[in-house]
Each structure stands twice: as C-alpha cells, then as structure tokens.
Amino acid sequence: MNKFTLLALILCFIGIAFACDDFNPNTSTIGQCTGSQKVGWVPTDNAPVLTPADLDPTELAVHEERMNYILQMGTALKRKFIASIYHQNGTLMCTGVNMGKPNIISHGEIVAINNCTAMHGITVFTNYTLYTTGEPCAMCASALLWADFKTIVWGTYNADLLCKICMSNIPMDSAYIFGRYYGLRSTAPRVIGGVLRSQADAFFGSYCSNPNSIYYIKPRCACTNTTSPLKIEQTQYSSWFEGGVTKTQFGGVITNTAQYTVTNPTFTSTGVKPTSIWGMVNEANTDNWSLQWYPVIQAGQTYSFGYIITGTEPITFQPTA
Ligand SMILES: *[C@@H]1O[C@H](CO)[C@@H](O)[C@H](O)[C@H]1NC(C)=O
Ligand SMILES: *[C@@H]1O[C@H](CO)[C@@H](O)[C@H](O)[C@H]1NC(C)=O
Ligand SMILES: *[C@@H]1O[C@H](CO)[C@@H](O)[C@H](O)[C@H]1NC(C)=O
Ligand SMILES: *[C@@H]1O[C@H](CO)[C@@H](O)[C@H](O)[C@H]1NC(C)=O
Ligand SMILES: *[C@@H]1O[C@H](CO)[C@@H](O)[C@H](O)[C@H]1NC(C)=O
Ligand SMILES: *[C@@H]1O[C@H](CO)[C@@H](O)[C@H](O)[C@H]1NC(C)=O
Numbered sequence: 001m002n003k004f005t006l007l008a009l010i011l012c013f014i015g016i017a018f019a020c021d022d023f024n025p026n027t028s029t030i031g032q033c034t035g036s037q038k039v040g041w042v043p044t045d046n047a048p049v050l051t052p053a054d055l056d057p058t059e060l061a062v063h064e065e066r067m068n069y070i071l072q073m074g075t076a077l078k079r080k081f082i083a084s085i086y087h088q089n090g091t092l093m094c095t096g097v098n099m100g101k102p103n104i105i106s107h108g109e110i111v112a113i114n115n116c117t118a119m120h121g122i123t124v125f126t127n128y129t130l131y132t133t134g135e136p137c138a139m140c141a142s143a144l145l146w147a148d149f150k151t152i153v154w155g156t157y158n159a160d161l162l163c164k165i166c167m168s169n170i171p172m173d174s175a176y177i178f179g180r181y182y183g184l185r186s187t188a189p190r191v192i193g194g195v196l197r198s199q200a201d202a203f204f205g206s207y208c209s210n211p212n213s214i215y216y217i218k219p220r221c222a223c224t225n226t227t228s229p230l231k232i233e234q235t236q237y238s239s240w241f242e243g244g245v246t247k248t249q250f251g252g253v254i255t256n257t258a259q260y261t262v263t264n265p266t267f268t269s270t271g272v273k274p275t276s277i278w279g280m281v282n283e284a285n286t287d288n289w290s291l292q293w294y295p296v297i298q299a300g301q302t303y304s305f306g307y308i309i310t311g312t313e314p315i316t317f318q319p320t321a
Pocket of ligand 6: 266268283286287288320
C-alpha cells in the first residue's frame, strides 16, 4: 500500500463517517413532538373573502370594469376561464385564456402568469392584482400564493361552478389555500369574490343537462341549511313594583327542532337589557348571547334560561345562523 492509497482510504473513511451521520428521529427536535405525539399542522382558518358589499363604491367600480373586460373577452373567444393581471398603478399587464393548451393544467391564471413573465419579465407578482372569471381552483390558488399576488378577484364561486353549474373542479374553496399562507408569506392575500357575480354565473351557464361536455361533472355537494333549527318560547312568570318601576320575570325554553346536535349556538337580542339573567351570557355588554351552561343541545332537546327586566315586554332573542 503506497501513501496515496492510504490517503484515499482515510478520505473514504471520513466520507463514510459523515455519510453515516443520518437523521436520527430519536434525538431530533424537528417538529418538537415527543413520545406518542406525531407531527401535524396547527389549525388554520380560511382566508376571509370580501364581497362587493364590503368594498367602497370607487374600488368596486374598478373591479367591476376589469371583470367586465374579461367576461367580454371570454364571450368573444367562446372560452370560460379568462384571467388578467394589473399593476397596482392601474396598467393592464397581460391576460391569459384557458385554451386547454399546451396542456390540461393551462388554466387562465397560469397562462396569464406565464404571459406576464414572457412579455414583461415579471417573476414575482407582489405589486399586482389578478382577476379571474371563475374562482381559482386549488392548483391556481396555490400558484397565486407562491406568486405573491396581493389582491385576487373572481366572479363566480367554485362552489357554484361545481355544485350549480356542474363543471368539473377540485371541490375546495380557494380561501382554504389562501388562509394557509404561513409557509410562504406574512399575510394572506386580499381576496374578493363575487364581483359581477350574476353576470359571471350567466356567462358560465350550465352544464348540468349536458353530460357529454368535457366540462361536465355530476355534482356531489352538501347543502348547508342557514336557517337555525332552534326555536325559542318565552313565558311571563310574574310582574311586580320595585323602586317605582315595574319588574317582570320571564322564562325561556330553547328547543332544537333538528335531527342533529347544535353546539355553541349564539343569539342576538333586541329590547331592554335584563337586570339579571341566568342560562345565557352576554358577550362584553353587546346584544350577543351564548349559553351559560353546557352549550350543547341534542336533537329534540331543550335548554332553559330566565331573566328579569324593567318593564313588561320580553326581550327578543334570535338565533344567529
Ligand atoms: C430509536 O429508538 C428505537 C426504540 O428505542 C430503537 O429501536 C432505534 O434503533 C432507535 N433509532 C436510532 C436511529 O437510534
Ligand atoms: C405601471 O407599472 C408597470 C410595471 O412597472 C409599467 O410597465 C407601466 O408603464 C406603469 N404604468 C404607468 C401608467 O405608470
Ligand atoms: C398575453 O397578454 C396579452 C395582453 O396583454 C394578450 O394580447 C395575449 O393574447 C396574451 N397571450 C396569451 C398567450 O394569452
Ligand atoms: C412594490 O412596490 C413598492 C412601491 O410601491 C416597491 O417598494 C417594491 O419594491 C415593489 N415590490 C416588488 C417586488 O416589485
Ligand atoms: C332548514 O332548517 C329549518 C329549521 O330547522 C327547517 O324548517 C327547514 O325545513 C330546513 N330546510 C331544508 C331545505 O332542509
Ligand atoms: C355579534 O354577533 C354578530 C353575528 O355573530 C357579529 O357579526 C357581530 O360582530 C357581533 N357583535 C359584537 C359587538 O361582538
């Protein structure tokens, strides 16, 4: 063995020694979980989605004009998914149309992003707003988050595309993705849904009776009942004079008329504030109420509360949907 062979062997041994220094889950603190715990995600809320009613009229007018532009484009081109990208200075930078080319993931948003990069060399979209006729699918919402768009605006909602219009789509609200910005960004993008919603819905039309269309999917959607199943009945128990005013005691019974359990219901009240109340708690002196005791009402079960007020008229409690 000459000295070069020896050196090679030593280097090889050092290499092997380092190569063997593998990740050891027993001693690693990655994920900070121990024992029988497993690594998971911190529960995260969806991003809030603004609607036209939340915007001031000047801003809304700008979004409507731009939405109208891509709806017109789509009508002229006989294509459904059109996107446009504006700089924050108001300049239209580029558009994108889903033509199914060059491949099936060439959605309007993706085409527009690639178009802006090709036309203007834009690589990060921090100062840009994206418009799209239909709410971004899960793939595009992820792409928009990566691209760092600060504002995203759509006409028709995903839930309507899939559930009412019978168009194939990933069944997910984009707000689910936009709310999960943590690994990429410090804040969620500003998200605005339903701009020119009825025009956009009409533009998409319906594929529900057209199962041969390439877009068609038989919807498998859940309907969420927005009417509270809680019914409230109140009884006046007694009335008396006290310190020169009339005081009245009422008892209330909340009945769950649904076939399912209602958990943590909330209520809003109108009328004078009670001088004392039991079974309901007021949130920070507002007209908002929640149940004081075990806040779960099983199907068909009831929950009782009571209060004393000045006067003789009962407070009206409305369940919040
Ligand atoms: C981790 O701990 C388990 C159980 O004590 C043991 O069987 C395993 O060999 C350890 N793994 C390593 C890489 O040390
Ligand atoms: C707005 O910004 C874009 C991108 O920098 C630029 O190309 C465009 O000329 C600007 N438009 C105006 C009106 O300043
Ligand atoms: C790129 O955007 C421009 C508008 O700025 C548009 O005329 C052109 O058709 C778009 N190209 C593609 C491939 O969509
Ligand atoms: C966005 O615009 C601001 C000024 O409004 C500028 O300071 C910043 O560098 C821009 N960001 C990018 C990524 O272009
Ligand atoms: C919605 O809930 C209300 C109250 O429980 C009920 O009367 C109504 O029938 C429900 N509607 C549907 C469509 O299930
Ligand atoms: C009262 O409840 C309603 C509906 O849940 C909510 O929108 C409102 O912000 C609440 N008001 C206060 C003052 O907490």
